[in-house]
Amino acid sequence: MGVVMRPFVAGDAPALTALLHRAYAELGERGLNFTAVDQDEATTLARASAGQTWVVEDEAGLLGSLTMSMPPGDELQGLSAEARRPGRAWLNQLAVDPSRRGTGVASRLWAQGRAWAQRVGATHVGLDTAVPATHLVELYQRWGFAEVERISWPGKRYVSAVMVRGLAAQP
Numbered sequence: 001m002g003v004v005m006r007p008f009v010a011g012d013a014p015a016l017t018a019l020l021h022r023a024y025a026e027l028g029e030r031g032l033n034f035t036a037v038d039q040d041e042a043t044t045l046a047r048a049s050a051g052q053t054w055v056v057e058d059e060a061g062l063l064g065s066l067t068m069s070m071p072p073g074d075e076l077q078g079l080s081a082e083a084r085r086p087g088r089a090w091l092n093q094l095a096v097d098p099s100r101r102g103t104g105v106a107s108r109l110w111a112q113g114r115a116w117a118q119r120v121g122a123t124h125v126g127l128d129t130a131v132p133a134t135h136l137v138e139l140y141q142r143w144g145f146a147e148v149e150r151i152s153w154p155g156k157r158y159v160s161a162v163m164v165r166g167l168a169a170q171p
């Protein structure tokens with residue numbers, strides 16, 4: 001089988017939930033209570049179905065995932081002026097199994113998500129991530145994103161940076 005990427009189906013919710021918990025555990029241990037640290041399967045299904053989701057898997061099971069939404073979710077639009085702007089697709093629930101980090105899985109998912117956003121007519125992709133997670137902010141900067149806004153999600157112990165990237169920009 002090798003490593004393949006395919007669209008998420010509802011039956012993936014249990015395995016995707018377990019993957020998200022494995023991937024986000026390090027953030028949870030740092031006190032960053034991202035939803036994906038401990039979300040239940042119904043939440044995974046709702047979040048994955050709120051847009052287009054891909055999973056990456058091999059014989060051993062799921063090892064990566066990404067959700068892209070356009071337009072961004074209602075709650076986010078209530079918090080972020082950027083998310084309310086026309087032409088915005090949003091990157092969500094990016095995760096790679098800790099044992100598979102640094103092998104290009106996230107970059108591959110991002111390339112897929114970016115192509116999808118262009119196909120559905122987005123002019124920009126946005127995302128939000130925890131300001132204290134500087135390694136993530138730096139990763140997204142390398143991917144061409146720049147911070148435009150800060151928001152506070154209810155119940156989160158951190159402030160989030162809203163970052164945006166135009167789809168015409170390189171790379």
Ligand SMILES: CC(C)(COP(=O)(O)OP(=O)(O)OC[C@H]1O[C@@H](n2cnc3c(N)ncnc32)[C@H](O)[C@@H]1OP(=O)(O)O)[C@@H](O)C(=O)NCCC(=O)NCCS
Pocket residue numbers: 023024027093094095096097100101102103104105106107108128129130136139142143
């Ligand atoms: C963030 C995350 C998705 C990256 O996944 P990944 O598959 O390891 O990333 P890739 O191998 O595609 O590499 C992406 C970039 O990170 C760098 N990178 C990845 N792992 C690295 C490591 N161990 N050390 C240094 N750099 C690393 C790569 O060089 C690459 O940089 P580039 O895009 O400029 O070339 C993964 O670490 C993860 O699941 N983290 C926990 C969940 C999370 O933080 N999600 C995002 C919430 S906003």
